[in-house]
Amino acid sequence: MALNREYIGRKFVSERSYQVGREKIREFASAIGDFNPAYHDVEAARALGHGDLIAPPTFAFIPAFRAMTAMMGDPELGLDLFRVVHGEESFSYERPIQAGDDLEVHSEVEDIRASGHNEFVTLRQDLVTVVGELVATTRAVIVSRGTALQEG
Amino acid sequence: MSETPSQSATPRLADVAVGDRLPSASYPIQRLNLVMYAGASGDFNWIHWNERVAKAVGLPNVIAHGMLTMAEAARLVTDWVVDPGRLIEYGVRFTKPVVVPDDDQGAMVEVTGVVAAKRDDGCVEVDLTATSGGVDVLGRARAVVRLAD
Numbered sequence: 001m002a003l004n005r006e007y008i009g010r011k012f013v014s015e016r017s018y019q020v021g022r023e024k025i026r027e028f029a030s031a032i033g034d035f036n037p038a039y040h041d042v043e044a045a046r047a048l049g050h051g052d053l054i055a056p057p058t059f060a061f062i063p064a065f066r067a068m069t070a071m072m073g074d075p076e077l078g079l080d081l082f083r084v085v086h087g088e089e090s091f092s093y094e095r096p097i098q099a100g101d102d103l104e105v106h107s108e109v110e111d112i113r114a115s116g117h118n119e120f121v122t123l124r125q126d127l128v129t130v131v132g133e134l135v136a137t138t139r140a141v142i143v144s145r146g147t148a149l150q151e152g
Numbered sequence: 153m154s155e156t157p158s159q160s161a162t163p164r165l166a167d168v169a170v171g172d173r174l175p176s177a178s179y180p181i182q183r184l185n186l187v188m189y190a191g192a193s194g195d196f197n198w199i200h201w202n203e204r205v206a207k208a209v210g211l212p213n214v215i216a217h218g219m220l221t222m223a224e225a226a227r228l229v230t231d232w233v234v235d236p237g238r239l240i241e242y243g244v245r246f247t248k249p250v251v252v253p254d255d256d257q258g259a260m261v262e263v264t265g266v267v268a269a270k271r272d273d274g275c276v277e278v279d280l281t282a283t284s285g286g287v288d289v290l291g292r293a294r295a296v297v298r299l300a301d
Contacts, residue, residue, distance in 0.1 A: 031192035032223040048235045057239050058223040086218045090243025
C-alpha cells in the first residue's frame with residue numbers, strides 16, 4: 001500500500017509549544033553520557049556567552065519527534081509504523097537551543113518518493129520560538145519499508 | 153570511556169588544515185544507556201529495549217536509537233570545539249543498526265573525524281565516521297563548526 005502523495009507539501013504546526021527546561025537538558029545530556037559543562041552548569045554556559053544552559057545538538061529532535069509522531073499516526077498518510085525506519089537526519093542551527101526557550105514546531109512534508117521497494121518521506125521542521133525567532137531547522141528522511149508499488 | 157584528551161580552548165581557524173584528524177573516541181552503549189535515552193528523548197520504540205520484539209521484526213537483538221549514535225558522534229566535534237554552540241550544521245544517514253547485547257559490555261561505537269574543508273565564511277567542515285563491531289553505522293556524517301578567529 002503506497003503512501004498518500006497528496007501529503008506532499010502539507011504543513012502542520014505543533015498543537016502545544018515545547019518548553020525547554022534546565023533539568024530536561026541535564027537529563028538528556030546525561031542520557032547520552034555527555035558532561036560538557038555548557039549542558040549542566042549555568043555559570044559555565046554563561047562564561048561561554050550563552051544566556052543559560054544550552055542543549056546538546058540532537059536535543060532538537062525531541063520537539064521535532066513529538067510533532068513527527070503526530071503526523072506519522074495520521075491514517076490518511078497510510079504509514080504502517082512497524083515498517084518505519086529512520087533513514088537520515090540533519091540539523092542547521094541559527095543558535096543553540098537553550099533553557100527557557102518555548103518552541104513551536106512548524107513541519108512540512110517536502111517529498112514522498114519511491115526507490116526500489118521502499119518509500120522515503122522527507123520532513124522539514126522549523127523550531128521557532130513563540131515570539132517568532134527561528135532557532136533550528138531539522139530535516140528527517142523516514143523510510144517506509146516495502147510499501148512502494150512495484151513497476152511493470 | 154572517551155579517549156579524547158580534555159581540551160581547554162577552541163581551535164583557531166588559522167591553526168587548522170584540511171586533513172587534520174580530530175582526537176578519536178570510543179563510546180560504550182549498554183542496555184542501561186538505551187533505557188535512559190528512551191526516557192530522556194521520549195522515543196519508546198520497543199526495538200530499543202525489548203529483545204523479543206526486536207527479534208520478531210527480524211533484528212539480531214535490541215538496537216540503539218539512531219539518534220543516540222548521532223548524539224555520540226556529535227560529541228567528538230563538540231568536545232573538539234569546547235563550546236557546543238559552535239556547531240551550526242550536522243547531518244547523518246543511518247546505514248546499519250548498533251546492536252546492543254544484554255551483557256556487561258554492550259556495544260562500542262568508535263568515532264573518527266577529519267577536517268574536510270575550510271569554507272570562505274570561516275567555518276570548517278568535519279567528516280565523521282562511526283563504526284560498531286567494525287561496521288559503519290553512520291554514512292555521510294558531516295558537521296560544520298565555527299572556530300575561533
